[in-house]
Amino acid sequence: MTDLELARTLAEQAGKIALAIRATGLIEGKALGKAGDRAANAFLVPAIAQHRPDDALLSEESEDDRSRLHKGRVWIVDPVDGTREYGEERADWAVHVGLAIDGVAHTGAVALPGLGLVLGSDAGARADHAPTGKIVVSRSRPPAEAERVAAALGMELVGMGSAGAKAMAVVRGDADAYLHSGGQYEWDNCAPVAVAQAHGLHCSRIDGAALRYNRADVSLPDLLICREELAKPILDAIAR
Numbered sequence: 001m002t003d004l005e006l007a008r009t010l011a012e013q014a015g016k017i018a019l020a021i022r023a024t025g026l027i028e029g030k031a032l033g034k035a036g037d038r039a040a041n042a043f044l045v046p047a048i049a050q051h052r053p054d055d056a057l058l059s060e061e062s063e064d065d066r067s068r069l070h071k072g073r074v075w076i077v078d079p080v081d082g083t084r085e086y087g088e089e090r091a092d093w094a095v096h097v098g099l100a101i102d103g104v105a106h107t108g109a110v111a112l113p114g115l116g117l118v119l120g121s122d123a124g125a126r127a128d129h130a131p132t133g134k135i136v137v138s139r140s141r142p143p144a145e146a147e148r149v150a151a152a153l154g155m156e157l158v159g160m161g162s163a164g165a166k167a168m169a170v171v172r173g174d175a176d177a178y179l180h181s182g183g184q185y186e187w188d189n190c191a192p193v194a195v196a197q198a199h200g201l202h203c204s205r206i207d208g209a210a211l212r213y214n215r216a217d218v219s220l221p222d223l224l225i226c227r228e229e230l231a232k233p234i235l236d237a238i239a240r
Helices: 004-023 030-049 066-070 083-087 144-153 163-173 188-196 228-239
Strands: 057-061 073-081 094-101 106-114 117-120 135-137 156-160 179-180 203-204 223-226
Touching: 004 030, 004 073, 004 094, 004 106, 004 117, 030 057, 030 083, 057 066, 066 188, 073 163, 073 188, 073 228, 094 163, 094 188, 106 135, 106 163, 106 188, 117 163, 117 188, 135 163, 135 188, 144 156, 144 179, 156 163, 156 203, 156 223, 163 179, 163 188, 163 223, 179 228, 188 203, 188 223, 223 228
Parallel strands: 057 073, 135 156, 135 179
Antiparallel strands: 073 094, 094 106, 106 117, 179 223, 203 223
């Protein structure tokens, strides 16, 4: 399999594992979130090791092996992104399988199991949707920067669950932008950024700086994914 085929397959199958655990009805709430996260991770880690034995791995649910810092190819995964939404049996959660090459989000797949979708960083894919005037933000902690942008550009804030679900809302044309500040890690956005970039969307930090991966400090606290023509107006509004 190519890297993209592997990423797609892994994300889809990990999502099915999480759905199967939820469908038992034997666990609920936070315990369900933990069980789904760990089970999906228990599948992803050995599968990546078997199919890409020379690559490194960074997973939210595994101890960080710092030898990855000396590798050019690092798989960055979030087995269940949005455990709260998953545990509440909502649809806005995701599975992230990303591949960073030399610090750049290169290949990725984001599964939205609740919607039966897997979106990947297919070459030449383009997002060609009519503008919606919407910015997706955290449903529990909408950032002040997003409120300033919405006021400046006359846009509407829409709360949503996981980072992957929000990023894919922009890819799918359900929103024009996803803006986050206040804390994320590399596994929260590596795969979504790879997919969004492949679809012709702007991806950066909220000060316009490039997103870099496989660093010693895996914190990546802010993010902007948006339609290309909105990048400058949004970044200008944030700066003001």
